[in-house]
Amino acid sequence: xxxxxxxxxxxxxxxxxxxxxxxxxxxxxxxxxxxxxxxxxxxxxxxxxxxxxxxxxxxxxxxxxxxxxxxxxxxxxxxxxxxxxxxxxxxxxxxxxxxxxxxxxxxxxxxxxxxxxxxxxxxxxxxxxxxxxxxxxxxxxxxxxxxxxxxxxxxxxxxxxxxxxxxxxxxxxxxxxxxxxxxxxxxxxxxxxxxxxxxxxxxxxxxxxxxxxxxxxxxxxxxxxxxxxxxxxxxxxxxxxxxxxxxxxxxxxxxxxxxxxxxxxxxxxxxxxxxxxxxxxxxxxxxxxxxxxxxx
Numbered sequence: 001x002x003x004x005x006x007x008x009x010x011x012x013x014x015x016x017x018x019x020x021x022x023x024x025x026x027x028x029x030x031x032x033x034x035x036x037x038x039x040x041x042x043x044x045x046x047x048x049x050x051x052x053x054x055x056x057x058x059x060x061x062x063x064x065x066x067x068x069x070x071x072x073x074x075x076x077x078x079x080x081x082x083x084x085x086x087x088x089x090x091x092x093x094x095x096x097x098x099x100x101x102x103x104x105x106x107x108x109x110x111x112x113x114x115x116x117x118x119x120x121x122x123x124x125x126x127x128x129x130x131x132x133x134x135x136x137x138x139x140x141x142x143x144x145x146x147x148x149x150x151x152x153x154x155x156x157x158x159x160x161x162x163x164x165x166x167x168x169x170x171x172x173x174x175x176x177x178x179x180x181x182x183x184x185x186x187x188x189x190x191x192x193x194x195x196x197x198x199x200x201x202x203x204x205x206x207x208x209x210x211x212x213x214x215x216x217x218x219x220x221x222x223x224x225x226x227x228x229x230x231x232x233x234x235x236x237x238x239x240x241x242x243x244x245x246x247x248x249x250x251x252x253x254x255x256x257x258x259x260x261x262x263x264x265x266x267x268x269x270x271x272x273x274x275x276x277x278x279x280x281x282x283x284x285x286x287x288x289x290x291x292x293x294x295x296x
Contacts, residue, residue: 075154
């Protein structure tokens with residue numbers, strides 16, 4: 001695993017898994033309040049808000065939030081950081097397969113193409129935001145076009161292994177030298193036989209598709225990665241160094257109120273919606289993993 005050294009002079013560990021303790025950090029809460037006002041309340045512990053705050057903290061620390069900076073969001077949907085960034089940099093381009101795919105009705109509505117303001121949680125500089133219908137595996141931009149490229153918990157949904165490798169390579173391709181790439185994905189917190197693609201494919205065959213209905217011999221129905229998958233399918237194909245080694249440790253507190261997926265519905269262990277940091281389906285639980293790269 002290629003890593004910039006020594007830790008790129010950063011003040012905190014960014015390349016890591018979601019942690020409940022981060023929600024007790026004043027700087028983390030300040031950034032989260034800027035991006036998602038009201039969500040910094042201790043009652044709103046959600047891994048999506050963790051992703052937002054970590055992105056903001058990282059871009060701020062590395063000096064990427066400049067008026068002349070340009071950012072590309074891949075698999076962007078209508079996520080709040082898009083609008084937050086327009087108030088801090090010169091250009092934000094949001095790309096997704098809007099109106100298509102599994103997330104069209106929830107996170108990638110076609111309305112985003114014509115009326116992004118409908119999704120804005122606060123005033124933003126509309127002239128700084130562009131929205132484009134674009135496949136992550138074929139980014140329609142020249143090499144080295146953006147100072148910032150990011151994708152938050154989307155790449156695991158881009159298809160099979162070849163599709164994911166291609167998307168990771170494409171994102172790295174359009175980053176300018178000295179620029180930053182952030183990819184957040186989902187990482188298992190352990191190993192379990194039921195997380196094997198072959199096992200899930202066997203379950204699919206045995207149940208005539210009633211369970212693990214999308215599994216193949218090479219792809220899990222649970223769209224999540226082992227750490228080794230992250231290295232093979234995402235980190236390696238970027239050809240870029242991580243700014244820090246990936247820390248896969250997670251505290252016991254982070255596991256509290258694991259969200260179990262039962263027949264496609266989230267079922268919290270305690271019956272309460274928060275904390276919403278760790279999920280579990282067939283085998284091992286998982287959470288978000290934050291990967292930050294810098295192009296030399």
